[in-house]
Each structure stands twice: as structure tokens, then as C-alpha cells.
Amino acid sequence: MSEQRCRLPGWRNKLMSAAQAAELIDDGMIVGMSGFTRAGEAKAVPLALAERAHSTPLSITLMTGASLGNDIDAKLTEAGVLARRMPFQVDTTLRRAINRGEVMFIDQHLSETVELLRNKQLGNLDIAVIEACAITEEGGIVPTASVGNSASFAILAERVIIELNLNSPMALEGLHDIYIPQMRPKRTPIPITAPNSRIGLPYIPIDPAKIAAIVLTDGYDSPSNCKPADPDTQRIADHLIEFFVSEVAQGRLSNSLLPLQAGIGTMANAVMEGLLSAPFEGLTMYSEVLQDSTFALLDSGKMSFASGSSITLTEECGARVWANLDAYRDRLVLRPQELSNHPGVVRRLGVIAVNTALEIDIYGNVNSTHVCGTRMMNGIGGSGDFARNGQLSIFITKALAKDGDISSLVPFASHVDHCEHDVDIIVTEHGLADLRGLAPRERAPLLIDNCADPLYRDALRDYFERACARGGQTPHCLEQALAWHQALERDGSMRVF
């Protein structure tokens, strides 16, 4: 192991196996672990904990940055370790347990978890388990491919387990910018004024006496499972770029747009890739997760800087980026998610937020989380942090799901994560609806005509017309409002309408 990995004097005294370290976690504890969008999660201790729980049952409250890779959430779920889980997840096994009511899932705005923790509104953090690429002379933790909530977890926890990942690129050191807002009521403004502002330390400062264990690991992050653009996502990207071009032409945006945020996943990645061939220059990102598209834009020279909280890449892109991190050093920063998603900073910078919706009602209310209003998909993630506060809040979705059995445009959203006040632009493969400055009665026809799939357009128009005849700012026929979802649950399709 390189001397540089661990520079803390006497660190060898804290060396433990993952199994030994997992013994530090007791039944009923509140545990914070690193990990954000499958990047930089603690890899050994949670698995050792799952292992242990198979013989000696125990359950904990687990907080992370966001989703974990390496099937860790699945394995913890199967071992019955998760009594409570927050603030986000994307795992099929965990999702099922959540929807069966077995795991209490607390779905939170990603910027808020550590704010609540700091203010003692979520109990005391007993222990933090943080993946590091290095430990400094003073015990400072240099994170790996994500910061997420790691900094505040390590600072607020009573004890800290560090997983020192010997396979993580040493060049990660220097990439992170760790800044923690002061305690209220003495908090001063967070001094970020541009995506490339550096305002903190390149490591997480903690009292080394709190380091309860150092575990040497050698795993890798799971690669992104982002798929290439298909014709529909390509059309969504095209509509959106056409819109940006027209905003520039009308003087509402400059040719470098404004700092971009893009949600995780195939669709958001495709939209960002669309910018490669668009006529903009000097683009920047102020986002959560940096995906393949970010690096393609940096490589092309179209993008000058990207700020995020994690880096999640496909195998192919990862091979290129991780071996050449120095080449990106001046154009990248990874921040705590409290800052990457901070409402005040997002508002200050005027971020252009691009997030994916599960369903959207005819008035522009967005459901990002609950299938048929009940079953959790992933969680709200950072979408609310950005959609509420950015200069432009854009939601994208394919107009259909499940081979046309589901219309993403519905009369009445079965769950609302983003109210109409927080939604400016909606894009599907069929077109774009610019809802800015429009009343609900004006939004509906635009959304139906521009964004709904032709398969459902007439039925939506019919609902809207019958609703308007009854009156109201936001007309509805209450007895039919959720009928599409009922049909889906009953007959497996909304197509009866």
C-alpha cells in the first residue's frame, strides 16, 4: 500500500477486518454510510453486517447519501438489517420490502437529511461508515467517487469506521470541496457564486480519536446502468435543445445557458448528450451526479466546468476517466449533497433543472415517486431541491410506459411531489409544453396537444372539457379523477379510456 493512502500516525492500531468493524454496529443503532448514486459507498462493512445478521439478527436505521451499488441494499434487506432507511434508494429488493411495509422508508429532499440530523431532528448518529481513498496526517478523510452525506455523517457520528479502498484512484485527492454550514442562528452565507467556486477543504476534518476502525478494501463501484439513447429519448433531447436555442434567441438565456442539473438515468443522460451537437459554448453543470455525458461534454470543450456530489460512469467511460483524472482536475469538483443541492445556491446560480417524471397531470403537477399513488419507485431525490429553486424547472418523461398500457399524462396525479408552481417546462417525445405564466386552464390544452401520446389525447381532452363545464381554477371530475389508475390496477391498462 502506498504511504500516501494513510498518513495518520499510528493508524495500524485501528486496522480491523470488515467483520470486526461490523461488530461495532449494535442492534437499534442509527448508522450513516457513504454512497451516492452507486458511487463511493462503503463496500465491506455493510456486507459483513448482513453476514452477521444472518446468524445474529439485528436491525438498524440506515442513512446514506442516496442509492448504493454492489447490491448492498438488497443484501441488507435480505438479511433483515434495515428497520428504517433514508433518504433514497433504487434497489428492487429493498423497494419490494418498503412497499410491503417491512422497511420504514423516509423519503427526503437530498439537501435536507444532514440539516435535520445536525438539528437533532433525526436522533443521534451512532456510527458512520465512510469509504476513503486516503486519510490525512490529522485523520481527515478523503472521500472516493462521491461526497454525498459523508462529511456531516463523519462529523456528527460518535464513532467512525473508515473503509480505505486501495483500488480507488489516488488522484481523487484534491477533487472534493468539503464545507459545512454553520449552526443556526449564526450561519453566514455559503460563499458559492459559480459552479467552480471552491470554498472548503479537500478532506473531511474529524477528530481522529473518533476513528474506531480502519478497514482495508479493494472493491469497485458498480458501473452505471445507463442505456444508450433510443429514438424517443433522442426526440426529447431534440425538443429541449430547440427550446434552449429559442430561449437564447429571445434573450432569456446566454449562449452558455445557465448551470445545468440533470437527474440520474438514461433519459437525463441522453438530453445532456444532445448538447454535444448543440450550438452552445462554455456550458457548466451544478448538479448531483456526473454521468458519462458530463465527461463527453468536458472532452468536447463544450463544457468548461462540472460541480456534482458524485461520479457514476459506465464501465467504458469509467476506464477512460479514472485513468486520466488529472486531465479533469481543474474542471471538476465534488461537494456534499447539502451544497450540490442547496436551495439557496440553486436559486443564486439560477440552475436549469432537468428531472424525470413518472407521471404528470394535465395541469402540470408531477409525480416522481409513487406508482399508482401507492408503490414507491425510488424517492424524490434531489428533484425538489432543484425544481423549486432553479431558474427553469424542466420535467421530461416518455408519453407512454409499459407498451402503451400507461399514459404518463393523466387527468389527476395519483401522487404529487412537484406542484404546478414548481414546473415550468414539460417535454415528451411528442413535444414541449412551456407552462410559464399560464393558469391551469391554459396549461391543460397545451400539455395534452404537445406532450400526450395520440393514443390518450382524445380521452384527456374529453376529461378536461367535462371538468371545465363544472368550473374551478383547476377543474376536475372527482369521481373520474383516479379512474385511469383504477383501470390500470384492475385490468393492467389505462387503455380502456
Added chain:
Amino acid sequence: MSEQRCRLPGWRNKLMSAAQAAELIDDGMIVGMSGFTRAGEAKAVPLALAERAHSTPLSITLMTGASLGNDIDAKLTEAGVLARRMPFQVDTTLRRAINRGEVMFIDQHLSETVELLRNKQLGNLDIAVIEACAITEEGGIVPTASVGNSASFAILAERVIIELNLNSPMALEGLHDIYIPQMRPKRTPIPITAPNSRIGLPYIPIDPAKIAAIVLTDGYDSPSNCKPADPDTQRIADHLIEFFVSEVAQGRLSNSLLPLQAGIGTMANAVMEGLLSAPFEGLTMYSEVLQDSTFALLDSGKMSFASGSSITLTEECGARVWANLDAYRDRLVLRPQELSNHPGVVRRLGVIAVNTALEIDIYGNVNSTHVCGTRMMNGIGGSGDFARNGQLSIFITKALAKDGDISSLVPFASHVDHCEHDVDIIVTEHGLADLRGLAPRERAPLLIDNCADPLYRDALRDYFERACARGGQTPHCLEQALAWHQALERDGSMRVF
């Protein structure tokens, strides 16, 4: 008229009658007027405009800070002047026209209107009509009892009509703090770090060449129609204060709490009045509207400072305050609503937000705006700015409305303005539910047991149990989710359940 009222050289050349000034407003214009929670609205020109429209029909887009007094919205509606209206209103006549679909009402977060305007997302402001208590040497406008959106309206409009109100207290000068965030992408942090931060000018700076008319007026603001606390609102206040006491005891709040925000109206005012006999000291407000209770708290010495965007008082309290404004000078500031409600500042200060809900579902989703999901009551106002970003987001409501025909706690919210992520505490006369850190399935029993009226408790429990049997993170029986609202619409009561 005192020389101090108008210090702009040559101002007499701009003097006009209200009728003449109203002629400057053409059909189809976008007009911004002063006025926030019945305070400081332009009083003469809008009425002259209504008058004129009776003979020569015209219609405009009208933006204000928030609600207007002196029946101005009613008169403009009756005269058919309002084609479009934003961002808030509380007028019965206008509300009816909105719900008939005759006036397009754009319901907005109060912090956002001028941000959208500045970024050219709401068209160009043709003209601003602003009430002033004085005009400075350089043409600066000293507002009256509200700032609202007046500063940005005056700065962004092509022409400005000033209503110089000769009855407004001259002592208002010096009370306002006018600061306008810079244009993106060059915006620096807004330097407010405490309710008493003063960061701007005591007047609205504009190019005097833009002043198209000065109209002398002598009207008064409509008094607040806030009613005294009744036994139910008193109980709500008591529950909330008991909660604050316990938060202090547990070290989550200090004895001066954190800056308080309180929504408009009887209930919020009663809660604030409850603080008069509570064991806290050194309270502050960082709110929108300062009501009677604010001054009672300042008088009692319990509160040291109050920051707002307007002052709306009952006749009795107003008589005392307006004649003694100097006594409050060091303990008051009025800011643009963009700042009083700024997400970043609210987050920085950790505001305790107390807002009123129309209805709340068993999982804590809040409807603040739409009766039975369709008919607009007032608008979301500033509730979203505060509830999303404060340290504590509290919603209060009476458990019943309309003599028990309506339960404010329902299985499924007929409209969502504040999603469960933005709601920490709910209080009714029956008790308080602390939802922090709880999953939806844990929230429901707490809300039902602590907050619902006994009249509806069994029916709510029954719904919840049947829903849980079907599964999901947020269990529902879709075919019955809106049945309570349907019964209300059909039979005039939810009591069939």
C-alpha cells in the same frame, strides 16, 4: 403638503389626477401594482381604471405583491379589467370570477414573481403603479406599509405612476430595506444573516425620467379582518407552545426559538399571541406580514425584532402603532417579498414556519389552496417558500370546517401544495402530530389519533387499515380516495363516512 413628501425637483410637472394617470394604462398591458396583504396598495389609479373600463372596456394582466384592500380586486373584476391576475388574492368577487374561468389566475410562490419577471419569463412590465409616502431628491420611492413586489416592479417597468399618499405616516421613511439580487450568473450571496440585517436602501431607486405621473391621494389601508382567538384556535396555540417548550427542553431550540414566520389570518395571529404568555425571551420574526400579535410581542418585550414585507393591523392596533412608529423604528424592517420569503435566507436563518392548511391527508400532504381539489381559495402565497426551507415546517388547521360537514383530515388530499417532505408538524385543536423522521405508514396513525376530529377518526382509521392491507409505501384505496370529497360535493357533507 409637507415639503418632505416630495423632494424631487420639478415634480409638479408630473402631477396628474388618478383618471389622467389611468389613461396611461392601455388595453392588453402588463401592470404591476403595489400592495401586500391589504397594505400599501395603490388606491386611486386602479379605481379610476375600473371607472374608465365601465365606459371603455379594457383588460390587463395585473401583478401585485399579494392581496389588495379597499375592495380593489372586486371593483377591477366587476369592471372586467382583469384578464390575468397573479400571484395571490383573497377577494370573494375575484375568486368567483377565477373559478368561473373568467380571470386567468396564476398562483405563484410569493418569492418568485419578480424573479420570473427579471428573467423575462412573464413578459415585459409596461407600467408600475406604486403607493409612496415620500419621493426623494433623486426620484427614489419611499413605500408605505408594504414593500411586496413594488421595488422590482418600479425598477423593471417602462413607466412608473406614483401614488403619493398624503395620509401615510411620514415616519415610515427609514423603515424599508430595499435590496435587489443581481442578475444571474453574477449574483453574489444576499447578505442577510439575521432578521435585523439591513442590507439595502431606505427607498426604491429608479430613474426619475421613468416617472410618468405623480398622483396625490389620501386613502387608508383597509384594516385587518383578523378575528380574536376562539377556544379552538386557543387550543391550537396551546399545543404548539407546549411543543416549543419541549423542543427547548430537549436542546433542539434555544429559549429564543428561531426566527418565526406566521401566515396571515386569525389562526396564525392567535398562535403568535399565545407566545405572550409563553416562557420564551428574545423572540424574532422573519415573516411576510406583521399583524397585531407582532406588536403585542414587541410591546411586551418578548420579541426583540420583526422583519416582514408588510404591516396589516386592526383598526385598534393600527391607531396605536401608526401614531408611535418611532418607538418601533429600531425593531422593525420591511423588505421586498423576494427577500422576506427567500428560500436561501429562510434556510440560512432556520425559520420556524407556521402556516394554515385547508386540508391534510393522513400521510401529511397539505392542500392550502383548492376546495375539493378544484375551486381556488386564495393561493399558495408564501407558504411554500417557508415550509420547504425552514428548520421547522408547521401546519395548523381546525379539525372540522362548515359545522362538521368537512373533516380537514382526509384520506387523500384533493390537491397538494405541500408534499409530505415539507411538513414536519401538524396541529389541530385536538393535538399535535410530530411527523419528523417518520415513514407514511407511521405518520397516519399519529395524525388520525392526535389531530382528527373524533367524528371522523374511525372512518379514517378504517380507510388506513384497508389501504395497508393492499400494500405500498403510501397505501391507498384508489376507488375510495376521493369519496369524501365526492360526498361533500353531492350531499353537502363528508359525514356519511
